[in-house]
Amino acid sequence: MTVTRTSAPTTPVTTARNGLDGVLARPGDPRYDEAVATYNLASPLHPSAALTARSTDDVVAAVRAARRAGLAVRSQSTGHGAGSQASLDGTVLVRTALDVPVRVDPDARTAHVPAGATWADVVTAAEPYGLAALHGSSPTVGVVGNVLGGGISFYGRGHGVAANHVRSITLVLADGRPVVADADHEPELFWALRGGGGGFGVVTEIEVELIEMTAVVTGGTFWDASDAAVVATLWEAWTAAAPTAATTSLRLMNLPPLPGVPPMITGRQVLVLDGAVQVPRAADLDLAHRVVADLLEPLRAAATPVLDTWHVASPSRLTLTHLDPPDPIPYRGEHALLHPLGAAGVARFVEAAGPGSGTTIVSAELRQLGGAFAAPERPGGAFDCTDAAFAYVGLGLATPDGAGATADDLARIAVATGPWRTGFTAPTFVEGRTQPQRTFDDATVARVDAVRRTVDPDGVFAGGVAPVVDRPAAA
Ligand SMILES: Cc1cc2nc3c(=O)[nH]c(=O)nc-3n(C[C@H](O)[C@H](O)[C@H](O)COP(=O)(O)OP(=O)(O)OC[C@H]3O[C@@H](n4cnc5c(N)ncnc54)[C@H](O)[C@@H]3O)c2cc1C
Incomplete structure (x- = not known):
């Protein structure tokens, strides 16, 4: 049909x-x-x-x-x-909001996650067993969409993208048949589902692998944005040889006054360095403290922070570190994977997004990649690694009176970061079908398309397939 x-x-x-x-x-x-x-x-x-x-x-x-x-x-x-x-x-x-709870199997170190469950649901269920999941920065993001798009986690430099840690995916195909795809059943479909760009069916459950995690050292250090150039340059240099136990993010942020958010970081532009250093076993805690000290001490010496919140926390608290808004908001975003920036790239980024740029956007972020993101322990699905150094994500409000300024700000940063753009994007960070995006090479595109033609010959799900575009398409 x-x-x-x-x-x-x-x-x-x-x-x-x-x-x-x-x-x-x-x-x-x-x-x-x-x-x-x-x-x-x-x-x-x-x-x-x-x-x-x-x-x-x-x-x-x-x-x-x-x-x-x-x-x-x-x-x-x-x-x-x-x-x-x-x-x-x-x-x-x-x-999909399936009415079943997340089920953790502590012996197998897996969680059966019904479609509709959030990462907060999973980490809350896993924590009593000393286990954690490769969740994104926000507790309210859904596991299915995040994992199908790869999934960039604050544990990622140690473990790679979340999609590499999936045992099975259950989905309903275009003919109405529920099937389980895993390494032994429908292996090609299992491969394509993980990062392939959608168009295969409606997922009802994902079985994810959990990782041993007794604690994390996490938090954020905030500086006035006038210190951005010096701090960002030092951080970028640190990322080149950083230990894989640490995954961090550097953001220029303009936060309005918000309930529960310390006033010294709102109503002005700040630079924030946050993230996590993993503590799989209690014996790893001293090393984690040393990693944080090696990162932060030179930065604190270079410029005095206005707020410093790094601390030892239970893994479930990591979903709160990045201060992602829990409730719906109107926003517009732009994203690109970047090569190492070096001092010149950092300077261009700060010039375009920092003090003096006139920017109004809420956040211009450089998410640290490398480590297992580039060289995973084992191959996963269609999108299982990236050799980019950073994921840039810009986000601004898209209210009727703010959308124009946000678009201008995002465009200016896109131009400034242009020379460092790899030409590739991470699927989960692409906001909108008209921005440039490309997840993988043409051979992988063809292989994924072949799977789609097999499981959905009539194109029932074809409208949801992520486009392969290198330049903005016509709106
Ligand atoms: C505040 C915030 C923080 C974020 N932080 C991170 C981060 O740290 N790391 C990261 O990698 N990403 C992050 N993201 C991006 C996020 O991972 C993606 O937007 C992801 O697609 C969201 O998945 P979802 O299921 O919650 O969303 P949805 O909008 O429900 O789904 C997104 C897409 O997933 C597919 N999908 C969803 N459910 C199903 C299903 N049952 N069957 C088949 N396909 C389905 C569809 O293609 C759908 O369009 C963040 C996003 C936000 C808004």
Whole structure:
């Protein structure tokens, strides 16, 4: 069956005529609003029909109903990645929020994670066993979207991308069949799912591997942005030979006054260095303290911080280090993977995003890569490593009166970092389909496409496939 698309975003779907059997909600139905809600308020979604799936049976029913109606199918879990969704005209959006808990197997060191669970759900369930997961910086990001896009964690320089630590993925295919993909069953599909750019089916569960972690040394050191050039130059030089136990991030931030956020870091631009040094076993704590001291002491000596919060914490506290907003906000972002910047690159970055640039964006970040991100212990899926030194991510508010300034700021930083851009991007950090993106080489693109043609010959999920573009596409 060929999937056809309708043109109007809110095309009414008449259940009786199209055979949707009352499974799917249409615009105007509160169940529709629940299913289409996004974290990025600047990226509303307008599918033709929607459903919040609480079980695998719900997903199967939705896929079958959509096909009977001649509609395409796409998925979301938490809506954190809504900015990268293409138009949902003629499409059923399945929000996966499966009504089962995360199940940890401490002996196997794995967690069975239902689609819809967040990284906070996983680390909370794993912590009593001295285990942690390769979660991203935010507790509210969903495991499925994060892992399918690779997943860049503050444990990543020690362990690589999160997608390399997956045992199995359960999904409902275009014919409505639930299948398990792992190293022994559907191995090519298992490979393509991990970073391949979507378009394979609706995932209902991911079995992730957990890592031994008794504690982390984590926190942030904040400086007035006037110290950015000197501190950022020292940090960038440290990253070249940094121990893999540490994964850090350097950001220029403009935070408005916020409840619970120390006033000395709001209402002004600050430079913040945060991240984690892992402590797998109690005996590793002294070494972790030395790593933090080696990093921070020269920086503290070069410029006096306005706030310093590094401390020993339980692994679940790491999801709070990066101060990611827990509640939905309207924003726009831009991302690129970068080569080592050196002093010249740091200077250009600070010039474009720091004091004197006039920037209003909330955050211009350099996330430290290298280590196991570049040389993983074992190969994983389609996106299993990157040899970039940094992931740049710029984020600004996309409120009606702020969106223009944000776009200008992001464009200026893009130009400034241009000479250091690798030409590649990390899938999870791409915000929007019109920005340049490329995850892998053409041979990998072809291999992933071959898997898609096999499992979804009619293109039911084709509308969700991440585009391969090196330059901004037409909006
Ligand atoms: C505050 C914040 C902090 C972040 N920090 C990090 C970080 O540290 N590291 C990092 O790597 N990324 C980070 N991200 C990016 C995040 O990992 C991606 O946006 C990711 O796609 C979110 O996944 P989700 O499931 O929560 O979002 P969703 O919007 O629900 O899903 C994103 C995409 O995943 C796919 N998907 C979701 N559910 C399913 C399903 N059931 N079946 C099939 N496909 C599905 C779809 O293609 C969907 O478009 C951050 C994002 C935010 C907003």
